[in-house]
Amino acid sequence: MSVLIYHTDEELIADLANYIFKIGNQAIEERDCFNFVLTGGNSPKPLYHALATTYADRIDWSKVFFFFGDERDVEPGLENYNGLMARETLLDPLNIPTEQVFYVNTTLAPAQAADAYIKSIETHFQGADINFDLILLGMGDDAHTASLFPETEILKNQDASVDSVYVEKLAAFRISFTAPLINKAKNVAFLVTGDSKAEALRHVIDVTDKNTFLYPAQLINPFDGTLTWFLDAKSSKLLNS
Numbered sequence: 001m002s003v004l005i006y007h008t009d010e011e012l013i014a015d016l017a018n019y020i021f022k023i024g025n026q027a028i029e030e031r032d033c034f035n036f037v038l039t040g041g042n043s044p045k046p047l048y049h050a051l052a053t054t055y056a057d058r059i060d061w062s063k064v065f066f067f068f069g070d071e072r073d074v075e076p077g078l079e080n081y082n083g084l085m086a087r088e089t090l091l092d093p094l095n096i097p098t099e100q101v102f103y104v105n106t107t108l109a110p111a112q113a114a115d116a117y118i119k120s121i122e123t124h125f126q127g128a129d130i131n132f133d134l135i136l137l138g139m140g141d142d143a144h145t146a147s148l149f150p151e152t153e154i155l156k157n158q159d160a161s162v163d164s165v166y167v168e169k170l171a172a173f174r175i176s177f178t179a180p181l182i183n184k185a186k187n188v189a190f191l192v193t194g195d196s197k198a199e200a201l202r203h204v205i206d207v208t209d210k211n212t213f214l215y216p217a218q219l220i221n222p223f224d225g226t227l228t229w230f231l232d233a234k235s236s237k238l239l240n241s
């Protein structure tokens, strides 16, 4: 596990972009495609904007396939649909064809949407083992990641799959990769910034009290892949390391 701490947003985004392109270009060289799982939320917006503008010439985007580690149970066109945020900040500015983007079909009921999503992923991987080249994750101030929220049933799902989950605190359903599916990835990177994440980050990185039911991001520990944390000074201020 690597923990990288940055003192300016610009440095963090530049390094994370370099990291993404290093993995992506190597995947394209090896298999002529880069399977890249995006995170939702607000933290990635400046990164996505930079990938689509400043760094747009750093990879052959026609070889990149985009997925979502989780999705909210809202109509695709609505503002808090992660797919819309990614389209607005990254995919449309790069003119990425829809065939290269795997959106969660939230016009279906949550459980059906989750089933349909894992089936679309299996089809993409042509029945081979599903191990994404890179999964980008955020983390909430309650140590959730993707839609693996504290004290929810999805945390018990041991299948490498996509599941639906009712999140009491949000009074809403979510669709999410399970922890085992995330842990199968070749590379996993967290992007966590801001004071509000510091306490949760302390529980997840300086794991003094292992409790994955309370701090779900503790579940993320790739089986064979790499794990890298991209943090700013604020989010990392309580860390020992």
Ligand SMILES: O=C(O)[C@H](O)[C@@H](O)[C@H](O)[C@H](O)COP(=O)(O)O
Binding pocket: 039, 040, 041, 042, 043, 044, 069, 070, 071, 072, 082, 137, 138, 139, 140, 144, 145, 146, 147
């Ligand atoms: O659908 C989502 O919202 C994300 O997948 C979620 O896991 C997010 O990464 C965290 O909630 C952090 O969100 P912020 O980046 O907005 O703090």
